[in-house]
Amino acid sequence: MDQTKGLRKHRANATTNKVKADLIAVVVAVNEIGPCVLTIAKGPALPSGPFELAHRSLQSGLRAWVELQTGQPLGYIEQLYTFADRDRIDANERVISISYLALTRQEDAGASGQPSWASWYDYFPWEDHRSGTPRMMLEELRPRLLEWAGNADDGATRFDRQRRAAVAFGFDDRPWNEDLTLQRYELLYEAALVEEATGDPNAAPTASASGKAMVADHRRILATGIARLRSKIKYRPVVFELMRPTFTLLQLQRAVEALAGRLINKPNFRRLVEQQELVEETGETSLDTGGRPAKLYRFRHAVLDERAAAGTKLPVMRP
Amino acid sequence: MDQTKGLRKHRANATTNKVKADLIAVVVAVNEIGPCVLTIAKGPALPSGPFELAHRSLQSGLRAWVELQTGQPLGYIEQLYTFADRDRIDANERVISISYLALTRQEDAGASGQPSWASWYDYFPWEDHRSGTPRMMLEELRPRLLEWAGNADDGATRFDRQRRAAVAFGFDDRPWNEDLTLQRYELLYEAALVEEATGDPNAAPTASASGKAMVADHRRILATGIARLRSKIKYRPVVFELMRPTFTLLQLQRAVEALAGRLINKPNFRRLVEQQELVEETGETSLDTGGRPAKLYRFRHAVLDERAAAGTKLPVMRP
């Protein structure tokens, strides 16, 4: 097989192997309730639509679909993942899905459309550790995962499944890692503990003990978005895309806690924010906190240019 | 505009908006010379080919094309980015490119094919800081970037361009950040200091003072791959995909240095590797080091399961 053959084939098939490209969005906002995801009113599904000739770019196509389906304008957008749907392998049609994470403020919604927001913990109840480890995780998920591990044929697989579950969920005194949202969902899928894994893929999704289901693989895409966001807030100032123009430090902390799904040490969080110079005082204070008034801050947009988030962990030598 | 209309449109256009999907690979290996990228022999281009109906998945399609064009089997693969080619907007054809990063060992090459490897610093000479800051960066790039900044219409833009160049390249006593490979290339592109930005996109690329050019946007994709790899080696043990089964700690360090493009403090690097338990001794030693024999190590594959690379940087509370 020489490579000339490969190149010839490349050209010959150029016109026959077309695919349909779908754009799909995980749109996140934070309100009093907590972290929310934008769904289309028709059902438990993420906004999506095909990439069309009229779209100037992938992102503008996504913006158009989301705004058309929900009336919500998008701010920050970043690509998540592209995959070829395995469920839809027809003889002559292939579908590619390009998923995105978008951050927005809920009040940005325009007049048109009827955005419907849902707490993302409705879909992943085991992901919220702000009030301690969720009961259902220890009382339902854990025994069912152990049962699944025990069902394996050979001992090696049993041991492996147990270890994977323990790492993902923090069993056996392992630490909880909020970034592993996707691995956890995939593990539950593999163990057939989420509805999508068992039922007819075309059946209407319902709520179950292990969280609300969504159509097709939308819940998996949502898990990807949550995982990406949870790890990203640690090294990039993206939280501010979700905040109002001015805010108190506690409001900022609550937003981060809502996303991360766990509580944060207050003084240390303030120290972190201040020494990174992420915010500046507006000079005003907020009285509706109940106690002493809190200073209001705004995001220092300059940090987006100034710093490039120096990478860590490699003991490089200084010149 | 209600959403019903959006959904109707969705269905109606489902069959008319097909696109061609290209798979494109940044295949990396490390040899005595340094970090290498796999190119097709026909010219300065990355291996690529269309996603076809016959391919079981995007990744398997990529594997097939790379092996067909270069004879190189691929190990580790991860997705980089998906984009719609702006250069090729015909009336009726849209092309989507899905790019991948692949890691392999050079000796893994089979009999067929004729892989051609090139040091990636041939394409990005300003990225190699292992022997100090490259001359060409300070003597050629810097003055030309400053000139470009000075050419801006208004003072604000001039200042902004200068700052961006300083952040990306570490001018004015700012630290060098090896992870910014993509930003640096994009800046040079914007300043028209790389050949792809100026010449006819269909002209044959040549070498210039600012590194070898590649066809279309392949050099940009390569920059994306380098940036991803440089940041990934800091929190995931992917270097081992590029190493021989057994190696000395200095060989491992040299590989990381080749990728990162900068030197590493030896004792601290050893401490890092050991305390993370990434490797285990084979019991043998290597005599061909010139001085005292070095212990040989192998990668502890178990770490891939054990640890999930705990995220840092958020002052979470412990229960």
Added chain:
DNA sequence: CCGTTTATATTCCGCTTGAGAATAAGGCGG
């Protein structure tokens, strides 16, 4: 005026990290 509530500031300690020096174990030439 005092207690309650929340915001903000300060302190302390242990661990990691950056940087350099010291020691070990081969080969080689005299």
Added chain:
DNA sequence: CCGCCTTATTCTCAAGCGGAATATAAACGG
């Protein structure tokens, strides 16, 4: 055989950072 050169391996030490708890400030309501 001995001293020297080269590279490998280990040790030390101080500065900085992160985790946790405590102390002070400013509003409100009785």
